Amino acid sequence: MLGTTITGDHIVLRPLNKTDIENRVRWFNDPNVRKTLIISERFELDKTIRWFEKIQHDDSRVEFAIETTEKIPVGVIGLAGIDSTRRTAEIYLVIGQKEFWGKGVMLEAECLLIEWAFNSLGLEKIWAQARPENIASLITMKKIGFQVEGTLRSEKVVDGKRTDVLRLGLLKNEFKNTAGR
Numbered sequence: 652m653l654g655t656t657i658t659g660d661h662i663v664l665r666p667l668n669k670t671d672i673e674n675r676v677r678w679f680n681d682p683n684v685r686k687t688l689i690i691s692e693r694f695e696l697d698k699t700i701r702w703f704e705k706i707q708h709d710d711s712r713v714e715f716a717i718e719t720t721e722k723i724p725v726g727v728i729g730l731a732g733i734d735s736t737r738r739t740a741e742i743y744l745v746i747g748q749k750e751f752w753g754k755g756v757m758l759e760a761e762c763l764l765i766e767w768a769f770n771s772l773g774l775e776k777i778w779a780q781a782r783p784e785n786i787a788s789l790i791t792m793k794k795i796g797f798q799v800e801g802t803l804r805s806e807k808v809v810d811g812k813r814t815d816v817l818r819l820g821l822l823k824n825e826f827k828n829t830a831g832r
């Protein structure tokens with residue numbers, strides 16, 4: 652699905668385009684980023700370009716580039732598994748430019764996307780997955796209103812090691828749009 656441009660106070664979410672793919676591959680392969688992600692495969696440029704072309708026509712997925720208001724791309728955020736019958740989707744994000752960590756980018760990006768997902772896409776529940784050691788992510792999601800719904804024990808293999816995965820959920824009426832406040 653093609654997204655739209657969503658403008659916040661400090662960042663802008665804009666539909667991902669082909670020129671973002673190189674950054675996306677670099678960010679997802681960065682060892683510092685991977686430390687808290689739940690992925691085991693390495694990202695490759697040609698495969699990611701093919702993936703990007705496919706998702707343009709896939710109503711179950713949408714991804715945005717996160718840019719500063721000065722148009723510096725700092726990461727990506729998206730929805731996967733958009734289910735228009737159950738009105739649910741999984742949210743994910745990566746801030747690839749580490750100099751932008753600790754500045755509230757995650758909080759603002761998630762608030763902008765969730766607001767759009769509930770009000771424009773008509774979703775009623777957003778869910779997320781996080782590793783238990785991903786403190787920044789868990790703290791931020793809690794501020795937004797997410798609740799931990801369970802621990803999937805030894806659920807995934809990341810870089811050869813099994814890891815627990817926390818499953819978090821946010822219902823529409825629980826959403827606290829705390830960005831910029």
Ligand SMILES: CC(C)(COP(=O)(O)OP(=O)(O)OC[C@H]1O[C@@H](n2cnc3c(N)ncnc32)[C@H](O)[C@@H]1OP(=O)(O)O)[C@@H](O)C(=O)NCCC(=O)NCCS
Binds near residue numbers: 684746751781786
């Ligand atoms: C996780 C990630 C999205 C966080 O984004 P961010 O904008 O840098 O978030 P922040 O650094 O502002 O941290 C959010 C909050 O957690 C707090 N925090 C961060 N690390 C912490 C720690 N080790 N202990 C306690 N609090 C911590 C911050 O102080 C901040 O709270 P505050 O705004 O009240 O000060 C970013 O680091 C990232 O992209 N990491 C790699 C990919 C990833 O893990 N994606 C998420 C998968 S679920």
